[in-house]
Amino acid sequence: MSSRWEEFYATHSTPDNFEENKRQIDDFCQHVNSEQKIVLITSGGTTVPLEHNTVRFVDNFSAGTRGSASAEWFLENGYIVIFIYRLKSLEPFVRHFMGQKFLDMLEIRKQSNVTSVQVKNENLNTVLPILEKYKAVKEANQLLSRSQHYFYIPSNEMPTHKMQSAEGPPTISLRLVPKMLEPLVNIWVPNAYVVSFKLETDESILVSKARGALSKYKHKMVALKMTRKTKVMLVFPNTSSEISLSCEEIENGIEIESKIVSQVIENHNLFIS
Template sequence: MDSRNGSVSETPLDAEIESFFDSAPPLKDSAGIIKKLKEFIEYNSTPPRKGSPRRVVCVTSGGTTVPLEQRCVRYIDNFSSGHRGATSTEYFIKAGYAVIFLYRRGTFQPYCQSLPEDPLLECFECSEDSTIQVRQPHTEAVKRAVSDHHAAIAGGHLLKLPFTTIFEYLQILQSIAMSMKDLGSLAVFYLAAAVSDFYVPWKSMAEHKIQSASGPLDMRLVQVPKMLSALKKEWAPMAFCISFKLETDSKILLEKAEMALKKYRMHMVVANELSTRKEEVTVVTGNEKILVCRDKTQADSDVEEPLIELIVGRHSAYVKDSDL
């Protein structure tokens, strides 16, 4: 069957995935990452004397890059500030989850969204006795960033893993999923990263910088295999899975979200339109379309607060059902 019409083709997909991973450049410090994951999951899934083990969510955030040259000078990038993933991480931690935050280097970090673009140069000043001080009006934002972020890391509830390329992203995601497999229904994937649909296979890539002297540049990019299928079928089949669909054209958005829900057997798909994504999203499930809006009566409210509340509720029901 042709994957273009929305149905899942079995063998070709597995072969595509295998070939993607086989041809990817090896992940740096893969053993170190797996060790960190193991310790983090072990720590959080060991129940305290009274109580139950902590649920673990993998939040992916920011966009992936696709290198166009092996010694990478040029690459295709997917735009994403990482705001959604960073804010959602805070609400998941507040709701008692442990978070594995798989983020694009340089994107927004949890607890840091209200800071200006270049916090060090904009939020600090050197006083006359040459000590470094926080400038008004940034005092509260800086305090929150430094202390809440530190508390989450020191408490063992936040593990941050950075990526840049699509190769790194998918390799680390696979390691995370396989490490979370034994958590069964307590595991959640909240896949907010903007992942490239197209890539240039590593082996067919130019080794050196593409030369500009010879007229226009024609490029052929091939589709990235749909890893969500592998995640659901093999890597962590019991996990509760939420994926995202971003479109700039609202006319096709819900249709594409429903298609993704069925095709990849997600529990929820969060449909965003680029221009309104900070105000509202539509959560598509098997039998519902739920519009989630930020509380417009509050100036500093966000759409992530009601969104994570909804997800935590649905995940709780899923965990309960799985226990029966």
């Protein structure tokens, strides 16, 4: 049975960087015009440490593709974005140039006694538009990124030091982290348009699970991830619709997140009107 969120907070210490993150978010929001639309996006996978002095952990795989791409499309549509992500998961704009791919786009030039790093001419049309968008967003103070489980081991049940293999195979008991949708919708931001994303490998239970979540938590929409990048179902309390990419759209590099965000924005505008 999942734990209540009050109990979870009461029995877990505040993260070391909590106050600093809170201060930065408060400062960021102070400069936001009251007429501007704000979206908060959480992105990336989760880990469960198995020791206080962590050596081993259980990992929930998620690269953060959907969250980072969605952030860009909200920015494109004039939203202020607060982006909470897992460290080393994908971030808006940077996601296009991960790893060695970015270094391959650069070249070193030496002229007289001056050494410079430049984007190769053949890559300029790729890098320039993304860099221009990023600079515009930063200068307009539109984006704040902060790095921060569906399961956890209670603090009092977690060993302090590294588990020893000589002691035999460990028995690990995980507990469900309480869904923060409940206090989010009912207490923290009751007037917000809240959307959750859900991944299931069994498509036969997708819609029923989404409707169950909507009924329980009273938020506005569930986006069901049916395949990795080409099809999503949007489920509302009384209706549902499917978003997909055609073969032509896939070939042209269209991201399904652009369609998801477009639908969310349309519904959000109706919600606040």
